[in-house]
Amino acid sequence: MNTTPCDILITNIKILPAAGEKIIEDGFLATRGGTIKLMGPMASMPAALSAAKTIEGHGQLVMPGLINGHCHAAMTLFRGLADDLPLMTWLNDHIFPAEAASVNSEMVYCCSQLAAAEMILSGTTTVGDGYFLEEAAARAFCTAGLRAVAAQGIIDFPAPGVPDPSLSIEAARRYLNALPTNDLLIPALFCHSPYTCSPATLLSARELAAEYNCRLFIHVSETKNEVLEHQKLHGLRPIEHLRKLGFLAENTVCVHCVWPDSSEIAILADSGCGVITCPESNMKLGSGIAPVPAMLAAGIKTGLGTDGCASNNDLNMWGEMDSLAKIHKAVTLDPTIMPAPVVLDMATRGGAAALGLNLGTLRPGMAADMIIIDLQQPHLTPFYGPDLLIYALRGAEVRHSIIGGKLVMENRQLLNIDIKAVMAAVNRLAELHNQPLGEGDNGENDFGQDAGIKKH
Template sequence: MSHADTLIDARWIIPVEPHATVLERHSIAVRDGAIVAIVPPAERAAWTADDTVSLPNHVLMPGLVNLHGHSAMTLLRGYADDLALMDWLQNHIWPAEGKHVKDDFVYDGTLLAMAEMIRSGTTTINDMYFFHGAVARAGLAAGLRTFVGCSILEFPTPYAGSADEYLQKALAERREFIGEELVTFTLAPHAPYTVSDDTFRKVVTLAEQEDMLIHCHIHETRGEIDDSLKAHQLRPLARLDRLGLLSPRLIAAHMVHMSDDEIELVARRGVHIAHNPTSNMKLASGIAPVQRLLDAGVNVGIGTDGAASNNKLDMLSDTRQAALLAKVGSLDPTAVPAATALRMATLNGARALGLGAKTGSIEVGKRFDAIALDLAQVETAPTFDPISHVVYAAGREQVCDVWVDGRHLLAARTLTTLDHTALLAVAESWRNKIAAR
């Protein structure tokens, strides 16, 4: 007889690896936060557990990896809508952030975002913002696997006054959380249009010295490319390549406007891409060439971006949008099929973050970062193909259970680490403050 801490019996398991596989009526055995066995029906009687979870009409699958977000900006959800990117940033978002962004804003906004993400099936967030200690503390409070992107710009904000100060604070705050299993700091130069050549060079050097990932907005709009040609006589990617930024350390957010040569370049350099389909549509940035990138061997994950430009942190929705946008953008209905989209939202994101050996799929030896969706709803009946349903039909309200590192963060739709009522009160308090200003 074999024993586990937790045994989960599921109607369907989508392991993601092997690709496009569905296991029926299997069980997952978890011990000390790790997957120790995937148990077929014939061997189920040989297992006992301290805790057994029955999911008779459910899909069990890896947790979703949100590869690009600005969690604290959830407090600015709906604050400025239906605007072009630079108008939205320069005339609305940056002024509001200048008035309100401090440690408490970031902690409260990030915690609110993490509650939403957990309830939507996200188990890992690759964030980018300010007051990095607040982001890390929120991640630890929520139990979410958290990558803390330390924003770097040339101009002052309430957090820092110069590029060097951003870098110094990033490294200082990082030191406070070394050894925390669920918290990883990254360097996050904002974008080519807000960061100088000299600062990019410093970021590359620091990333190599400290063994850190780099997270940056790149090629989000045509205007960004046109402005770079005027200022540098180079497209942003070519400029960043000269500066040494393009490498497997880099997670490039957006990458909407790309030539064939640029696709070949990022494939050769091993760059990872965070595709943000809903944000790109809402800000009219364009349609990223996702299928062409995948065909070239580029690792592409999916992100929600922030709630101020999405306006929800719903990775299931963005996974669906990624599949549909790839089809309409290429006029090819076979582009980014459901299993590929699901892989982008899980294992591809994990690999971009250096977690491919730890999470992103249901495999023996990996940490148990997983979610369950209840398909016994009229919206997902009948079920012929669970993978198709997860991508094209299921909604975040069907996410019933979430585990990170074996810890049960959402149990039967109830948050176990966060207080739902208290979060609503905090959000309302911030709404009143922001509206009053």
């Protein structure tokens, strides 16, 4: 009898094909060559399927992997370093000096490995990351098997790897040219913000992103004071200013967008750009609550991110979804707003759309990016449907992770990362960081010096 080969076969499992869709109660799913080959009810599974790897899925659910649309993976080193501070105090007095003393290629690689491990362990299969020396982060993601849109940072003052800010665009071009070809790795650019990048820098970055047809990220309208200061300096609100410059386009990803007014929401929608909201970071820094319902109603491609764990303090997308759903209910006094299927869609298909990826759905022919969740838990019993995942899942229930058709976690064991070694390496870096200034400084950069950033 002729057989139908597949790489991974999952049997006797609940399947959630996409947010808001009906669960296949007793199903199978087969992958081949990085994509989903077949799926459906067990009763329809071909008898001739032959798999290199079979996963018995009784009591479990398979669903699309989560997409963390905005992260600074290397900042795991600064987790808990400076809590309970306003954004500009946090940046200018703590984070920028810490980065000046600590950031180099080894730090970015090790700390991005730790971030990748944390994300995979809690169900993230794709990350939109932005930092300096991003080639080291990209290498860490490739090692881990994590899909990534990896963006090189651009800023108008000395930064790791680019001590002369006038060379930041040239360095970004070198990054785009040098990043290795990989099915899971997509290069991108990341302008820090309109208050740390001049109009000339923003325009140059826009031109470079257009030339390479890559995503262009930017933090914008994160705090109320940022908007007020921008109006004083430029006579326009930040998003209005970005439109005037021609910065906004379909490949632009605007991060945070906590304080856009109705006209700016219309600008974002008209531009076709994506937005990533980071509710826990915005809450923790006291920045505010992004008008997500209004942005969704305007048709903006809106995804969800954790931000860096220095301002979160974890990289758990389940926590983001729970926070996003509940905070809007609280402030509007409307329990029907931001329902669970909408929030899950933002963490899957919405994030994919914002990042320019065709992900977030389990269908034959789609990329085999998925997670398998153990439903046999007290806090998931009884299981009436996937809404419970948003309000009760913690991340540790994710048993297996498949990215690009390859197992990267099996029975909660990371297959590509020695997590104990990575944690030990990051702890050593933390010990160096805690030394008095000068003892652990490698002298590679003066990050944050002469930043010229107003304390908003």
